[in-house]
Amino acid sequence: MYRSRCSVTLTLLLALWVRAKDLTDIEALASTPTRCHYMYAYDMYGAHCAGLRLSKIPSLRGGIEILDFSDNRLQEIQSDTLSSYTSIKLLYLSENQIYSIDKDAFAYLTNLETLDLSKNVILELPESIFQMRSLRILYLGGNPLLHLKLDNLDIKKPIKAPLEILDLSDCKLKSLPDFGILPQMSFYNISYNPLTSLDARTFSSMCKLSNVDLTESIDKISLCDLKMTISWFREQPVHFQLKDYSRLNSREFEACPEPEIPQSLNISYHQCRSAYTEIQKVKTYRRTWFTIAGGLAGFLIGFVLLLYIMHRHNVAQTKKLKKTPPKSTSGDTNATAILLNDLS
Template sequence: MCRFNEILFAVSVLCISNSWTKEMTEIEALGARPTHCTYEYAFDMYGANCAGLRLGKIPRLKGGIEILDFSDNKLQELHADTLSGYTGIRFLYLVDNHIYLIDEDAFSAFTYLETLDLSNNVIFELPNSILQLPSLRKLYLKGNPILHKSLNALTIVRPIKAPLELLDISDCKIKQLPNWGSLPQLRFYNISHNPLTSLSTDHFAPMCNLERLDLTESTNDMQLCSMKSAVMWFQAKKIFFQLEDYSKLNTNEFNHCPADDIAIHNVTYHRCKAEYLQVQSIKTSRRTWLTIGGGLAGFLIGFILLLWLMHRHNVAQTKTKAEKMKQATPANDPDKNATAILLNNVS
């Protein structure tokens, strides 16, 4: 009996030990890094989340995705075939990778791409094709410190066709802002944390719908008087510009700085406005025609359906009358010809 109790106790200890080990394993698993991409719906769009997997290349993903988060991985190069099977993507996040090379045609097939985030990489050269994407509204290039070499030498194909509303080139070590040309739909421009040497009104005049400009930590190496014309332009066009210190704009030195006549830049500004209104007019006309076309298509479908229902109703009524007449005629009726004529008249 004593021996039995010892065995029972040993078995109990073993069971408790196994359950405790299992519990610890499950707890560790909860805190473990995911090992594969997950899929979910966000804002009625199908998305793939591959963030933080430390992958060196894009894995094979499910088709039909419109959102791809591939942040915090080890991707280094983007070629035409890197994402060729997922050209329907609308939101692409490639933050915190090791990207240094982007082929000119890497995104050429992404006609639906609305947001592209390439922040915190080491991009050597920015392809012009990115600036020509027909649906691109938000472009993030923050924290690419090598990018300043390519932006200074970049021959930008103008006009830029991408309908950019947000452009972020903060913390890219840029000293001179690139000549983007006309950006009539741009509303937020982030050029903060760059060692800018000057601010030219010419640069901002083609941004006729600009609402907010972030200049934080970008004017420290700039002569105070070189800012005067641009600041007057921002104030005249009611553009909110963010500085880390506004007090220097209230000094006697700044107040006595000479300034260019900002009216000379209004020609560029109004040309930009006219271009913007033309684009909006085309969009409005397109929506109007789509609405009219949709309404006409709906009317025609409804009319055809109504005719089909009426036809079915008439056929059913005709068959019912014919069956009633057939039942009303005796089987041994010698005058079958009269019945046939009557049926023909009914149909």
């Protein structure tokens, strides 16, 4: 789940260690970072500002694609907080004190693919986050007050964000929010929430779902109420993670009536499949046109280059002809004079 996030962090920390490897132990202890450092990770230019206890994002270099601002004291993300860094693709803001996020806080980050807002105290979660056209990974876990907002959050559907990974772990959720159809979702982390229900319709709209983390989230739900969703998981199949599977392996669970999958689940599932197929068609269409455009561009470049070479060749030939002196006619004149003398 956190592999990409941890890998980036480890890469940045390794770069810092390499810079300090020639220091003595005492010097290393005294060299705690006091400002952001810049380095490359995954062929992207990044700024590492984690653990500096900063209350606001400082002025950074332009062109950064990764910003790690975790473990700081940021409290608000206003509309202009990140407006100068439009090239950011990976943004890590975990373990801050964020409670407020403006509606347009991420409007300028049109390339944002990963957003980590975990372990904050978010009270206001803007609906616009779910409309970001490049956002694939969203971490919201560890926000204990987030459920107060999600319960009443009116999410515009369909969601435009192509979410593949969504983390809502440890957010005190009693029921799951309705995100509508999420055709590219593959991993859903809803662990450590006191859920009182687990509606199968939530998951039937995620037709590419392969993993769900339910660790310590379904203990308060009666076994027979879980039967429908567990049956759906097994039919798809979707791997679900629990700390203890004994309840689902019990005789009590087996004794629950076998549910009949309602038509509504199949309808939402097929709607999701149709949406996913359309997305794949668009991707294929774009790849085809990129290939055709690339081929045409290559042909035109080659043709122009050929014309240029021919032009240079013609210019060189013209210059050569101009430099070549004309053949002498003195020999022919003398021969004519001798012939006339003989005739006379």
